[in-house]
Amino acid sequence: MTGYRGPAPGTGGFPDLPARVSGTGDANAAEGAFVNTGYIGEMNVDKLNMVQQRTPREPAAWPHQVGVIPSRARSFQHRAEAQHLHTAVADGGTALLCRVLTGMGGVGKTQLAADHAHAAWQDGAVDVLVWVSADGRSAVVAGYAKAGVELCRADPNDAEGAAVSFLAWLEPKPEVRPCRWLVVLDDVADPSDLRGLWPPASPHGRVLVTTRRRDAALAGNGRRLMEVSLFTPAEAVAYLSEMMAVHGRTEPDDQLAALAADLGNLPLALAQAAVYLVDSGMTVAAYRALLADSATALADAAPDTLPDDQKYTVAAALTLSLDRADTLRPGGLARPLLQFAAFLDPNGIPDALLASAPFLDHLSAQRTCTGTTDAPPTPLSVTADAAGAALRALHRLHLVEHTPDTPYQAVRVHQLIQRAVCGTLTSDQRDAFARTAADALTDVWPAIERDTNLAQALRANATTLTNHAEDALYRPGAHLVLYRVGRSLGESGQAAAARDHFQHLTDSACRFLGPDHPDTLAARYHLARWRGRAGDTPGAVAAFAALLDDQLRVLGADHPDTLTTRHNLARSRGEAGDAAAAATAELLEDQLRVLGPDHPDTLNTRHGLARWRGEAGDVDGAVAAFAALLDDQLRVLGADHPDTLTTRHGLAWWRGRAGDAPSAVAAFADLLTDRLRVLGPDHPATLTTRYNLAWWLREAGDEQAAVEITAALLVDQARVLGEDHPQTVHARESLARWRAEIKTGGGNRDAKSR
Template sequence: MHVSGTGDATAAPGGLANSGYIHELNVSTLTMVVRQGPREPAAWPHQVGLVPPRALSFQPRTELERLKEAVEGGGTAVLTGMGGVGKTQLAADYAHSTWLDGRLDVLVWISAGNRSAVVTGYAQAGVELCRADASDPEQAARTFLAWLHPKAGAAPCRWLVVLDDVSDPADLRGLWPPASPYGRSLATTRRREAALVGHGRRLIDVGLFTEADAVAHLTTSLAAHDRHEPAGRLAALAHDLGHLPLALSQATAYLVDADLDCDAYRRLLTDRARTLAQVMPGTDALPDDQQVALSASWSLSVERADRLDPVGLARPMLRLAAMLDPNGVPGGVLAGPHALAHLTEQRTRAAGNTGPSPQVRPQDAVLALRVLHRLSLVEHTPATGNQAVRVHRLVQRATREDLPRDLHDELARTAGDALVEAWPEVERDSALAQVLRANADALRAHAPGPLREPGWHPVLFRAGRSLGEAGHLDAAHAYWSELHAAAHRSLGPDHPDTLTTRHHLAFWRGEAGDAAGAAAAFAELLENRRRVLGPDHPDALNTRANLAYQRGEAGDAAGAAAAFAELLEDRLRVLGPDHPDTLVTRGDVAGWQGMAGDVDRAVAAYAELLEDRLRVLGPDHPHTLNTRGNLAYWRGEAGDAAGALHAYTELLEDRLRILGPDHPHTLTSRHNVARWHGETGDATRAAAEFAELLEDRLRILGPEHPRTLGTRSNLARWRGEAGDAEGAARAFADLLTDVLRVLGPEHPETVKARASLARWQN
């Protein structure tokens, strides 16, 4: 079967084209030729096979220029890309233009869905041009290929051979047109094997339309039907369709036939109750002589991929990737333990095995991705790391819509498990965290139901926490508000997951600067958790800890210290003295005692806590290191600036050794060393160290993270202390603009920046 228009050709059943675009030899034709004997060679110019017509809204593209460069002087261009990007149309445009311009003596167009079709096309050309014997197609094909070679003393023949929609590079073994100074060759394929390159063949990737190309395509297509839409609406529609030429072409036909404008059609596209097949024209209404509807454009490629080694893994891998972000999935997500277990189970089911099958290994998962890449169903670029796997959104949609309901839900939960598994507890790589959040958002959009049944999937909580930890505090508050409202509706007010969303909502409200509001929210939550879970449940105790903390942040340091002291008694009773939560609470008591003014008591309490953490956890445990940092801080606040600097310097060395240079706690230690250099009188060195720290904060966390903004504040302060009051004022003015935008006018950092600006302006 052959697809024209902006689509690509696909093989028909049995591999023979049935579109009428080429003059195929059938039994009656062969019999007639045998009776009549070899025919006289056709006069030039001569065409074998029918070139597909140019699409109504064909768009010249940069790939066309690369094609021309590749074939000039006898080369071969191999156009490759996913189904629907318009490879056939580019080849057809080149064939039409060179033929009509009189630059060809012979043009041969073959729908090359399988080896038999290629041999048949060559044999047809051999019969028409070389007096070949039609009763022996293989010999006739060889005769034609030999005829294409330039011969001394013979009139040069300017020829072009197009092999459209090659489904397997092996089909062309021994059948590639020869290199010739007078001839040119073109092939289109969805495959990307290395075997397609070499011997003068150049691979040309045909990508999606640019936005400008897509808008021009839609504008031209609609204008042919006396329809006109603003460019902005056309750009939005093109984005929704992923700038895929075939999708744009078929969508235009649908909205014209249904008499819809772009906005109405876009609403249909996003209607989850409708499938892709229901918002695209049926086979009887396809434009530009196309033969295959968009929703079925990739099915043959998926079947072929699933038969390649590792057999039976390509389809389940594509299905798993279809649940995630089309713009990029980290390779580790699709090759982690949860993904591998799922692939193993799916391959076992497909094979009909009742017993255990060999486990799919990480290298098998990578090979499955390579197979999908070879057939242009995904883009697998391991070098990009965080976005190693990309799948066009329409390929994803067609894949999801082809899933049985129970498998759809299973896949959604598996994808969520794989994301949580790949999510680092400490987000050192902000770019990776952003990609993981994008994948969680995509999964939530594709499958909201399965992530909430029977309980809420951990990926929902991990994504929201990551959003806040990245410094997007307003976005985190909005996320948790939405999640809490949904949990309240679907699970009820007393479900543990609903209470957990309330906890996070209150926490990020406090982090956004509303400590009093957060304290009130935690107080209400505490009543509910005590009633539902009991007063000694870990969640109830954690709520008490957060309530105490937010009260302290709201200005009641003494109240916070007293509340943590009460909590410590209960944790000692419920958990024992060496439980991690008990040790954390001891640190909270010490810290808030110091904040309430009892600095000496804080120093003594942290010194005692350090001894116990060394005994229970060891010297290199993160909590032990944190306690050393807190002890150094309060020693400095007690007046021992030199002792604080010495302790922080030693702590920095250990954190560099244990955690590495980019860990958040290492950066915090650098912050404290810089600060205490300033406090001990070396303001110039403090400013220099904060400047170096800022570079790393920007690289690791980005410009809007609260810690980056805090480092800018310290850098401005110590530049001023070093004598550059004017520079400090400018820096605080710039900082105030940014914290107002990022954190809002009431956030403590904004208040601090405003006060610092006033100080240095005076």
């Protein structure tokens, strides 16, 4: 037997297997073997096949490889995961019994496993290496059966029996020369496919598994999961640079870093992008522009011929597991859930959005059929628990990252998964999902933003939604979420950002809806308002005056929006220095006639009149007007309404200006308690109240308390508003001046309203 180099059966590493294990029987074991002996002679192929079918093979000699290890990728990056695998086997080979490489599609799990297998084989660290493509149970059985035929004379006509023979052969046996083996199960699609097929634990054997799954069933019994992550930014740039250099191209690192960021540092995407750039001759900047074009499907940015024997484009690879996820309990929900998440912030979706009524209603309507015969004829109502279970199914297949411990960023989705999923939607589906996401955001957005982290997360998700599908949010009119984002920016103290947001909203509404559409006029109103809040008072006056002319023409003099614009035009004129123009009573008369005395807009106008009465010099009249307004607001709006709290602020201030500093201190202290409870500690109005409390403490003679309060306030203002925000700068200047006054023993106590 010229081709045989290993020990004879039963004398070395290949013990004889009883017939009940091998499935061959003693008669078959006694037959001569022609296969793998080197003796073929003049035998034709048909005769050889006949012999192979009725005659078991002679066991293969060591070292022996079963299956084909994928070729090493060009510009392979030696990553931390590869080092972890190397370290795990360096200690005598026993530290690694079974490692499961898990991660999203395209992160390079197979390449890491192949690199490890090639290294083990080339270094002589294993006697037998078996590589199995394990994308289904039948594939695993076939791979094991091939190993059983080649290594332990199993019957090639009995795949199940041959697989069992191979697993039995892997078991360590006393008084038999040990075999160092490595079994690689690549791309396991479902942990249940390995039920009864896990290789046995052995001090001389190791198992390496790659899979997109991270089910609990994959761990335990000596198995350990190893998460394979994306390339680091440095690894991504190094990879792209090396790939381009192979083809004689050199690109600036900053351009490659920007491209890597666009592709989310996903190895598969980087490989295909590099090939596309080389094949097309396109510049990196042009390719990035192609990717940025929402009209470009992800598949259209893939090369015609994939590199490194890759089987799937990025789009196909990233959605390969979605069908499987959709079959997991509760069936039919994973796909519409991921489609919904594809329109939101990839860096974190609040869990509240995935429990909102608009989302659950839409999920009920979009639930996909899972092929069961007992599917209900009409959609069943989906509960938050069912949606949560579908979310976990997506998490198990690495289609999302679900971290319930971070509720404001509970769900993360790789940006290319979002792109791939969106590419499967029709135009109508895309619009429906976008509007559902907008409805969900509006539904969960609190009227009062006590939690700045939640507000920031909601704004980020709304911004991503707008970037994905802005046009859908203007059908049939501008969606409320577009206004809510700008209001949130302004109310969080970011007046300039709110101004810029409403400038974009105004331009978009004019383009989509026309200049005279009520939603366009509403956007112009908010733009003028935040233009003034950002410090451009003359610009706000001009913008409100121009808006008023158009509202009078389009909406009429008695329309509530027209009256509101008149109110804000008067206010802007007052802030520009014309207190008399701001204190006109004509608007109040029209609002009393059109809206009635208890309408919130009527009450707001009374607030403005009280303020400008004081600014015009009638301090006592301002106090009386604020006191009367407060009584009506308590009756109509309630004690905790933000407008009521704002009136209490005005009343406290003007009482101080009337000469009663102790009364102002007491009023601001009480107001601060209520604003902390109602608005939260980080709301700009709460911060303003803290400053005014300090101001009137100083006016009342307690300079040290004023300094201590302002010093603590500055820390919070810098954190919430920023170091350069006008209110932060104002408080910093006041603190410096008050400290100097304490040091010199005197100062100017001329109160000035903020």
